Amino acid sequence: MQTKNNKKMRKYLLTKKSYFTYLTVFAVLLAFSACSTKVTFPVSNIVPAAEPTATISKNKEGAYEIKLNINNLALPERLSPPKKHYMVWIEASGQGITKLGEISNNRGVFSNKGKASFEAETMYQPTMILVTAENSMDITYPGSNVVLKSKPFKVK
Numbered sequence: 001m002q003t004k005n006n007k008k009m010r011k012y013l014l015t016k017k018s019y020f021t022y023l024t025v026f027a028v029l030l031a032f033s034a035c036s037t038k039v040t041f042p043v044s045n046i047v048p049a050a051e052p053t054a055t056i057s058k059n060k061e062g063a064y065e066i067k068l069n070i071n072n073l074a075l076p077e078r079l080s081p082p083k084k085h086y087m088v089w090i091e092a093s094g095q096g097i098t099k100l101g102e103i104s105n106n107r108g109v110f111s112n113k114g115k116a117s118f119e120a121e122t123m124y125q126p127t128m129i130l131v132t133a134e135n136s137m138d139i140t141y142p143g144s145n146v147v148l149k150s151k152p153f154k155v156k
C-alpha cells in the first residue's frame with residue numbers, strides 16, 4: 001500500500017513539475033514574441049529575388065526601433081533604369097511618409113552577396129515600410145521607384 005501511494009505521489013509531482021516547466025517555457029516565448037512586431041513584405045515586381053525581413057519594437061523611451069534585413073537584393077546600379085541608392089521610408093500614424101535613411105548593401109571585395117541591413121529609431125509609430133531606389137539621398141519624399149512595400153501592420 002505504501003509503495004502504491006509513493007508511486008502515485010511521484011507521478012503527481014512529475015506531472016505538476018512538467019506542467020510548470022511547460023508553462024514557464026510558454027511564458028518566456030510569449031514575452032519574446034510580444035517584444036517585437038514582425039513585418040511582412042509581398043514579392044516585389046522590381047527585385048523578385050529580394051527576401052526582406054523586418055522587426056519593429058518599442059523601447060523604454062517610447063521610440064520605435066526598426067531593423068530591416070534584405071537578402072538577395074540587387075545593387076541599385078543593376079536596376080532598370082539604374083539608380084544610386086536604396087532609401088528606407090515609413091508611413092506613420094498621423095505623420096504621413098517619413099524618410100529614415102539609406103539602406104546599405106553590405107559590399108566589399110569578398111562580401112557582396114546581395115545582403116543589405118538597416119537600423120533606425122523613430123518617435124513616430126510606423127504602419128508601413130517602403131524601400132525606394134533613388135539617384136540622390138537629398139530627397140524629402142519618395143520617388144516613383146518603390147522597390148519594396150510592406151503590408152500594413154500595427155506595432156504590438
